Amino acid sequence: MRKLLIVFSLLAAGIVQAGGYEIGDKAADFRLKNVDGKMVSLSDYGGARGFVVIFTCNECPYAIAYEDRIIQLDKRYKDRGYPVIAINPNDPEVQPADSYGRMQQKSREKGFTFPYLYDEELTTYATYGATKTPHVFLLQKEGDALVVKYIGTIDDNYADASAVREAYLANAVEALIAGNDPNPATTKAIGCSVKKK
Amino acid sequence: MKTTLIIFLLLGLLFGSCSEPLREKVEQLTFAELEPLLNRENDTVYVVNFWATWCKPCVEELPAFEKVNMEYGSRAVKVLLVSLDFPSRYQDQLLPFIESHAIKTEVLHLTDVNANDWIDKVDPTWSGAIPATIIFKGSNRSFYEQKLSYQELVQIIENKL
Numbered sequence: 095m096r097k098l099l100i101v102f103s104l105l106a107a108g109i110v111q112a113g114g115y116e117i118g119d120k121a122a123d124f125r126l127k128n129v130d131g132k133m134v135s136l137s138d139y140g141g142a143r144g145f146v147v148i149f150t151c152n153e154c155p156y157a158i159a160y161e162d163r164i165i166q167l168d169k170r171y172k173d174r175g176y177p178v179i180a181i182n183p184n185d186p187e188v189q190p191a192d193s194y195g196r197m198q199q200k201s202r203e204k205g206f207t208f209p210y211l212y213d214e215e216l217t218t219y220a221t222y223g224a225t226k227t228p229h230v231f232l233l234q235k236e237g238d239a240l241v242v243k244y245i246g247t248i249d250d251n252y253a254d255a256s257a258v259r260e261a262y263l264a265n266a267v268e269a270l271i272a273g274n275d276p277n278p279a280t281t282k283a284i285g286c287s288v289k290k291k
Numbered sequence: 292m293k294t295t296l297i298i299f300l301l302l303g304l305l306f307g308s309c310s311e312p313l314r315e316k317v318e319q320l321t322f323a324e325l326e327p328l329l330n331r332e333n334d335t336v337y338v339v340n341f342w343a344t345w346c347k348p349c350v351e352e353l354p355a356f357e358k359v360n361m362e363y364g365s366r367a368v369k370v371l372l373v374s375l376d377f378p379s380r381y382q383d384q385l386l387p388f389i390e391s392h393a394i395k396t397e398v399l400h401l402t403d404v405n406a407n408d409w410i411d412k413v414d415p416t417w418s419g420a421i422p423a424t425i426i427f428k429g430s431n432r433s434f435y436e437q438k439l440s441y442q443e444l445v446q447i448i449e450n451k452l
């Protein structure tokens with residue numbers, strides 16, 4: 095009964111949504127284990143103006159194709175208030191390559207400059223509505239809430255970073271910094287489905 | 292002895308069911324070229340699967356599509372496997388995979404990297420995850436962003452025939 099009440103009140107507060115977030119929704123915080131063993135929550139970042147939450151994993155070719163660009167985005171925007179927070183949504187029992195140990199290896203080898211979090215309960219991706227990797231949710235602090243401002247992909251060319259014409263995510267962050275809404279606010283891309291039972 | 296061998300060889304070639312000449316090339320398409328194949332106004336049931344060689348669940352469900360392709364070949368059913376392998380991996384990943392797995396169903400290679408332009412045109416509910424399959428007969432369209440089993444495929448196809 096208590097669980098029901100909690101879920102109901104979360105639903106009423108608009109924090110838990112069936113089917114994931116849409117633009118304008120308030121995003122839930124979380125407390126997940128980083129590759130350095132420490133627990134990380136968005137509330138740890140008092141100085142941040144928002145967050146670039148990216149669901150990504152170790153082996154998906156699309157995720158791999160974007161790794162360097164994600165590092166660049168973090169370097170460019172963390173000091174301007176929008177750090178990258180990466181989360182692995184995959185169940186290592188379904189996909190062993192996405193184990194915590196392999197995440198640590200990936201972060202070390204690529205030199206990730208951002209947290210790479212393990213979604214141990216396998217619920218965060220579902221709350222956000224991430225269906226694949228990579229899948230981006232750009233959040234902005236508005237009062238006490240974390241509002242979803244952009245959902246989708248990083249840019250228009252996974253295959254060739256030098257041939258990108260529309261850097262959707264970078265443009266979205268720039269828009270927020272300038273006090274505007276991202277346009278487009280949602281984009282789509284091919285990605286690897288979230289690996290779950 | 293030699294004559295018997297030759298006869299057996301000829302018989303084998305004659306009765307090799309579902310065999311086609313070994314494919315050397317797979318057609319590469321932009322989405323503009325693929326789109327007409329996703330919008331046909333006739334009585335054929337089209338089964339169009341979006342997959343990639345590196346996508347584990349996609350590879351796991353391929354035998355189901357192959358089986359459907361073989362069993363429904365004589366009826367008004369057409370199966371297409373649209374590969375989303377990276378354009379640069381056509382030679383070293385896609386073609387060898389098709390050869391080593393002896394894929395008989397028609398494979399097309401969609402090389403359009405800006406999927407944001409065309410995902411919604413396949414189906415507006417598609418988030419972009421693969422495997423994904425669209426099964427349609429004229430305007431009777433169903434889209435599945437999931438792995439499908441042989442039984443599920445047969446049921447969907449039979450309902451549309």
